[in-house]
Amino acid sequence: MDDPKPTADGPAFADEQTLLPAIAQQAGTGRVLMLAWMNREAYEETLRTGRAVYFSRSRGELWRKGDTSGHHQRVRRVLVDCDRDTILLEVEQLGPGACHKGYESCFYREQAADGLAEIESPTFDPKATYGD
Amino acid sequence: MDDPKPTADGPAFADEQTLLPAIAQQAGTGRVLMLAWMNREAYEETLRTGRAVYFSRSRGELWRKGDTSGHHQRVRRVLVDCDRDTILLEVEQLGPGACHKGYESCFYREQAADGLAEIESPTFDPKATYGD
Numbered sequence: 001m002d003d004p005k006p007t008a009d010g011p012a013f014a015d016e017q018t019l020l021p022a023i024a025q026q027a028g029t030g031r032v033l034m035l036a037w038m039n040r041e042a043y044e045e046t047l048r049t050g051r052a053v054y055f056s057r058s059r060g061e062l063w064r065k066g067d068t069s070g071h072h073q074r075v076r077r078v079l080v081d082c083d084r085d086t087i088l089l090e091v092e093q094l095g096p097g098a099c100h101k102g103y104e105s106c107f108y109r110e111q112a113a114d115g116l117a118e119i120e121s122p123t124f125d126p127k128a129t130y131g132d
Numbered sequence: 133m134d135d136p137k138p139t140a141d142g143p144a145f146a147d148e149q150t151l152l153p154a155i156a157q158q159a160g161t162g163r164v165l166m167l168a169w170m171n172r173e174a175y176e177e178t179l180r181t182g183r184a185v186y187f188s189r190s191r192g193e194l195w196r197k198g199d200t201s202g203h204h205q206r207v208r209r210v211l212v213d214c215d216r217d218t219i220l221l222e223v224e225q226l227g228p229g230a231c232h233k234g235y236e237s238c239f240y241r242e243q244a245a246d247g248l249a250e251i252e253s254p255t256f257d258p259k260a261t262y263g264d
Contacts, residue, residue: 009247021153021167030162035153035218047243080248081238082231086167088239099214106213107220111179115141116212 012084013040019055022087024098026105027076033098034106036063038087050075052089069129071095096123100130144216145172151187154219156230158237159208165230166238168195170219182207184221201261203227228255232262 011020019037026033036054038046042062045053052073056063066072073091080087097104102122109116143152151169158165168186170178174194177185184205188195198204205223212219229236234254241248 010243023155023164023167025162025164030157032155032157032164032220035155035213078243079239079251080241080243081167082233082235082240083238084248086238088164101214103214106215106218107211108214109212111142111210111212116216119211 010084011038011043011080011087013043016040019057020085020087022052022054022089024052024073024089024091024093027090027092031105032107033073033091033093033104036065043087046075046089047078052091065098066094069095069100071098071129073098100126102126102129142216143170143175143212143219145175148172151189152217152219154184154186154221156184156205156221156223156225159222159224163237164239165205165223165225165236168197175219178207178221179210184223197230198226201227201232203230203261205230232258234258234261 013020016039019039021035022038023035024033025031037057039055042053042055052065052075054063054065072094074094075089075091077090078087099106099108102124103120104123108118108120110119145152148171151171153167154170155167156165157163169189171187174185174187184197184207186195186197204226206226207221207223209222210219231238231240234256235252236255240250240252242251
């Protein structure tokens with residue numbers, strides 16, 4: 001076959017360096033937990049293992065969510081947008097939260113006129129989970 | 133004051149060119165409708181007008197969602213993530229959908245083993261809405 005990658009077979013990773021945004025949404029509640037990035041390798045490992053794997057831009061390596069905290073994400077469903085450049089994961093978040101700051105969701109602050117206001121309380125102690 | 137922009141006053145737009153991902157989520161249902169990009173100007177206009185404004189990377193200009201289609205997004209709430217580099221809009225999507233391909237959500241396809249599978253039907257005719 002000349003074209004082993006038909007246009008609609010998955011996200012449009014142009015090459016091995018391409019990073020696409022991946023949204024993790026809690027199955028059931030629909031809460032948006034976080035946004036991270038995936039390269040092709042992270043995406044394929046996520047599909048293969050059923051566990052969310054991202055690419056850490058700060059560390060420059062695959063980030064198997066939960067390896068340090070134990071707060072894995074079981075992937076129920078993977079959706080891809082119209083332009084094939086954004087990924088939406090429906091996940092089951094294990095443990096008390098997705099956020100490395102100790103919250104259920106990374107979106108724990110709302111924009112108010114005078115700055116960001118916390119709209120909820122932490123669900124775990126990040127120091128105890130991640131160390132200092 | 134030496135620092136008119138305290139660190140927690142909003143998203144971290146490093147300069148006027150910085151683009152941050154913005155997720156639009158339907159208020160009430162929690163459905164993720166789309167992901168687009170915002171620069172500081174788009175963000176500030178969104179806050180000021182209560183209507184979602186993005187920055188179109190393909191056109192290189194502000195994109196007032198709904199100007200062509202009439203499918204505006206009324207913004208109910210603006211959340212910012214822990215790293216202040218992703219924005220989550222809770223919106224009321226006007227009209228039949230957010231996606232320029234004619235669907236309620238841009239995430240109308242699921243990753244299956246053999247490619248992307250449509251999981252829902254279009255809600256409007258994009259040719260009638262946007263022209264050919």
